[in-house]
Amino acid sequence: MTRGRHGIGNGTDRGAASAQPIIEIRGVTKRFGAGEPAVDSVDLEIPEGELFALLGPSGCGKTTLLRMLAGFETPTAGAIRIDGSDVAGMPPNRRPVNMVFQSYAVFPHMSVSDNVAYGLRVTGVPAAERRERVREALGLVRLDGLGARKPDQLSGGQRQRVALARALVKRPRVLLLDEPLSALDAKLREAMRLELVNLRIAVGITFVFVTHDQDEALSMADRIAVMERGRVRQVAEPATLYEYPNCRFVADFIGKVNLFEGTVRAAGSGELTLEVPGLGALRIPHAEPVRGAVGVAVRPEKVRLSHTRPDAQFSFEATVEDFAYYGSETHLFLVTDKGLRLAATVPNSDRGPIRIERGAPRFVSWRPGDTLVLTE
Amino acid sequence: MEGWRTNRRVFWTFFTPPTAWLVLFFLAPLALVWGFSFGEKRGLVEIAINGTLENYVRALDPLYLRIFAKSFWFAALTTLICLAVGFPVAIAITFAPSRWKPILLLLTILPFWTNLLIRTYALIAVLRTRGYVNFTAEWVWEKTNAALGWVGLGDLQLVGERFEPFQMLYNNTAVVFGLVYVHLPFMVLPLYAALDRLDRSYLEASLDLGAGQIRTFASVVVPLALPGIVSGVIITFIPALGSFLTPDLLGGTDSQMIANVIERQFKSANDWPFGAALSFILMYVTFFALALRAVTSRGRSAMEAA
Ligand SMILES: Nc1ncnc2c1ncn2[C@@H]1O[C@H](COP(=O)(O)OP(=O)(O)OP(=O)(O)O)[C@@H](O)[C@H]1O
Ligand SMILES: [Mg+2]
Numbered sequence: 001m002t003r004g005r006h007g008i009g010n011g012t013d014r015g016a017a018s019a020q021p022i023i024e025i026r027g028v029t030k031r032f033g034a035g036e037p038a039v040d041s042v043d044l045e046i047p048e049g050e051l052f053a054l055l056g057p058s059g060c061g062k063t064t065l066l067r068m069l070a071g072f073e074t075p076t077a078g079a080i081r082i083d084g085s086d087v088a089g090m091p092p093n094r095r096p097v098n099m100v101f102q103s104y105a106v107f108p109h110m111s112v113s114d115n116v117a118y119g120l121r122v123t124g125v126p127a128a129e130r131r132e133r134v135r136e137a138l139g140l141v142r143l144d145g146l147g148a149r150k151p152d153q154l155s156g157g158q159r160q161r162v163a164l165a166r167a168l169v170k171r172p173r174v175l176l177l178d179e180p181l182s183a184l185d186a187k188l189r190e191a192m193r194l195e196l197v198n199l200r201i202a203v204g205i206t207f208v209f210v211t212h213d214q215d216e217a218l219s220m221a222d223r224i225a226v227m228e229r230g231r232v233r234q235v236a237e238p239a240t241l242y243e244y245p246n247c248r249f250v251a252d253f254i255g256k257v258n259l260f261e262g263t264v265r266a267a268g269s270g271e272l273t274l275e276v277p278g279l280g281a282l283r284i285p286h287a288e289p290v291r292g293a294v295g296v297a298v299r300p301e302k303v304r305l306s307h308t309r310p311d312a313q314f315s316f317e318a319t320v321e322d323f324a325y326y327g328s329e330t331h332l333f334l335v336t337d338k339g340l341r342l343a344a345t346v347p348n349s350d351r352g353p354i355r356i357e358r359g360a361p362r363f364v365s366w367r368p369g370d371t372l373v374l375t376e
Numbered sequence: 377m378e379g380w381r382t383n384r385r386v387f388w389t390f391f392t393p394p395t396a397w398l399v400l401f402f403l404a405p406l407a408l409v410w411g412f413s414f415g416e417k418r419g420l421v422e423i424a425i426n427g428t429l430e431n432y433v434r435a436l437d438p439l440y441l442r443i444f445a446k447s448f449w450f451a452a453l454t455t456l457i458c459l460a461v462g463f464p465v466a467i468a469i470t471f472a473p474s475r476w477k478p479i480l481l482l483l484t485i486l487p488f489w490t491n492l493l494i495r496t497y498a499l500i501a502v503l504r505t506r507g508y509v510n511f512t513a514e515w516v517w518e519k520t521n522a523a524l525g526w527v528g529l530g531d532l533q534l535v536g537e538r539f540e541p542f543q544m545l546y547n548n549t550a551v552v553f554g555l556v557y558v559h560l561p562f563m564v565l566p567l568y569a570a571l572d573r574l575d576r577s578y579l580e581a582s583l584d585l586g587a588g589q590i591r592t593f594a595s596v597v598v599p600l601a602l603p604g605i606v607s608g609v610i611i612t613f614i615p616a617l618g619s620f621l622t623p624d625l626l627g628g629t630d631s632q633m634i635a636n637v638i639e640r641q642f643k644s645a646n647d648w649p650f651g652a653a654l655s656f657i658l659m660y661v662t663f664f665a666l667a668l669r670a671v672t673s674r675g676r677s678a679m680e681a682a
Contacts (some may be wrong), residue, residue, distance in 0.1 A: 070580075070584060071583075071584075072580055072583075072584075091583070092580070092583040092584050093583050093584070093585070093586045093587060093588060098584055098585065099580075099581070099584045101577045101580070101581055102577075103575065103577050105575065105577035105578050105580070105581035107578060107581070107582075107596060107600075108600070109599045109600060118582070118585055118587070118595070119585030119586050119587075122582075122585065122586050122587040122588075122591050122595070123586045166581075166585065167584075167585075170585060170586065
């Protein structure tokens, strides 16, 4: 994708990010009255040009954090710097950021063009330049020719494009998007994911988007902050987040996981010996020496099944309790003779008939290195 | 099971009483008065309905036209002031913390709990020469005078030799003031209803796009609250146009409105046909205004659909 061709956005592409982050969040807390804070001492740095996701379950404070960036909420404590300057007390209409609202908030009494032109008109951009920029923005979101329509004559997806064009036409440094895809139907949502990613590359600015959908975050974002009850639990790139979650919450929230409680028997020389009730002892490579009770986890697709005892340093027997066929893969639910349950995902890489029966025995194993050790 | 829509007996049971009520006590008297307006007074109580247009012709006399015009002017001014005062009030209620809203709404309609006559007399007690406003003003005057005397400026009579009470009653200003006081809730309630329905994210989007508060108000709030504004204007204007108690009690000799003239025809002048004609002219004009509103709003929705 060629960058800068559209003229919208003035950021740099990813990788060429400047040393100073475009957004800096330092110890930000937001309380609405008494009780637990909606956002609790959050620290984040977002480099310019990133597609950054705030991910978390409902009510964890994602929207509140985004609204503090936009200027609709004031932090109870902490500081936010956008493009190097502290934005405390700066009203929303003065911040170099624009927002795409979850409901889109496309003005129903204005045509599509007027909606997109609104942000230029109120800041006194001359008519000729305004027309040109509106045309360009509508082209960018592929709404050319629909400028004269009223919002109630548009589909949900088109309304969302209007909201995008209306924000992008302002050439913000950062675009904030609150659950941008949640109001679309499943098929359109998939298509829009890719389109948003491409749009970000085309305009080259920073996108910060909120979502509670882990697939959305994993497939779109450069980096993800996982939030839980107002706190950021982990900030990492999608693959790191999935393969190296730093706590039980993240492991469980991102993707599926088999989570057991165990104890560390021995630690040293880059290895841990874990004891998991019902599974026995596991020796795994692990850099940090940890002690005491830990969570021991493994992703279902890392679990290997075989009819004969595998030639692995670690394996055990289980029976198939249930299974579900998903086309591309099959999910198996297994139970050991000690009553421990775990799930395994096997790809249906062959076209042949599925040979799985309930009650059939299997040997279960996984590579020691695929074991997740979670201290928190 | 039979729904109430399809069960005829249920339908008629519920339908008949209100319809009978409406016909008996509203439409029939109205028709009678309409008939009177084409009649002629014969003697003290006798009216001959002979189809004459005499009453309508008489109503077009400049004397009465002037009173019609004045009534319109008062009602329009009242509506305008109510809109100007009511909008901030409605906005304040809309954005008040949710536990305050019911209380503020209750306060808005509180005047309705007291009879209009009593409220008007209370207003007189506040505004008359020996009323509370003047008492307060006099107290301020005395204190100022005393203070001036104390600093040695007493002889200059800087605030006048004597306290002159404000003449606030029995003039046109008093009438409009009274009309605004009476009709303000009619304006605030529909405005509040419209503003409360308005999605906050529209306002936030406007601010986010760089508009200030005033620009947001003019370009987003007013257009989206327009149906509420129109409702408020109509249900303020119509009763204000027909007011007779307020101009009667607060007005001077030249502040009478058309309803005062009508009342006089039915009572002291005992000219029912002429009173009836005036009443119906007022009603036609009101209908015309409502029809105009219906047409314009239909035009707008047609335009939006285009
Ligand atoms: N204006 C407000 N007044 C009081 N409490 C609020 C307000 N806004 C948010 N909260 C509370 O703050 C917490 C976080 O809300 P927030 O809207 O940020 O969650 P979220 O992560 O966006 O959730 P969702 O995925 O459901 O949109 C919630 O407990 C919510 O009830
Ligand atoms: Mg939210």
